[in-house]
Amino acid sequence: MKRQATAVWNGSGKEGNGTLSTQSTVLSSTQYSYKSRFEEGVGTNPEELMAAAHAGCFTMKLSFVLGEAGFTAEKLETVCFITLENGAITTSALQVSASVPGISQEQFEKCTQDAKENCPVSKAYNVEITLDATLNQ
Numbered sequence: 001m002k003r004q005a006t007a008v009w010n011g012s013g014k015e016g017n018g019t020l021s022t023q024s025t026v027l028s029s030t031q032y033s034y035k036s037r038f039e040e041g042v043g044t045n046p047e048e049l050m051a052a053a054h055a056g057c058f059t060m061k062l063s064f065v066l067g068e069a070g071f072t073a074e075k076l077e078t079v080c081f082i083t084l085e086n087g088a089i090t091t092s093a094l095q096v097s098a099s100v101p102g103i104s105q106e107q108f109e110k111c112t113q114d115a116k117e118n119c120p121v122s123k124a125y126n127v128e129i130t131l132d133a134t135l136n137q
Contacts, residue, residue, distance in 0.1 A: 007032075020044065047082040047089065054092050054121045055080035061119035065111045066100060074099040092125055095132045108135045 005027070009018035019029040027044070035041025055078040066073055081093040096112060103111075112133040116122055122129055 017043075020049075047084050050089070050092070050125075051080040051082045054082070054094065054119075054125065057119040057121035058094055058115055059096070062096065062098075062112060062115035065114045065118075066103070069103075069107060069111055071100050071103045071107075071111075074101060089125075089127055091128045091130065092122075093130045093132070095134075097134045097136060099136045103135065105135055109133065 003023055005020060005022045007018055007020050010016050014034045017031065017033040020027050020032055021029055031043035032045055033041055033043055036043035037045035037047070058080070059076050059078040062076055062078075063073060076096060076098050078094055078096040080095075081091075082089060083091040083093070094116065098108065098112075100108060112131060116129060116131045
């Protein structure tokens, strides 16, 4: 399987602007710029998209891992924070909150660690990945 996205940029790095489009058309000429990346401008940015990719991949993987362990989550909610420092992406911090009937804290921690280590996006990122997992009882 291959997926694709296209970036188009016009102008200089700071004053220019661009668009991002994805194969699925979820992003279709979506605006991005210096301001949306480094300030608070309108549009998206690569780090936000990386955070969305990691949160989505980890959460789906956790659902599969829980299923393999005999559990079905009522709800999994993951927030991911990507840190950009000195021109490099340095960390991806995952925070998951879960409602999983019948699971023990120990089983939950084992499943979340498995998902963190084995989701395809975690495997692709060459950064420190942290995880804060909360089981709602």
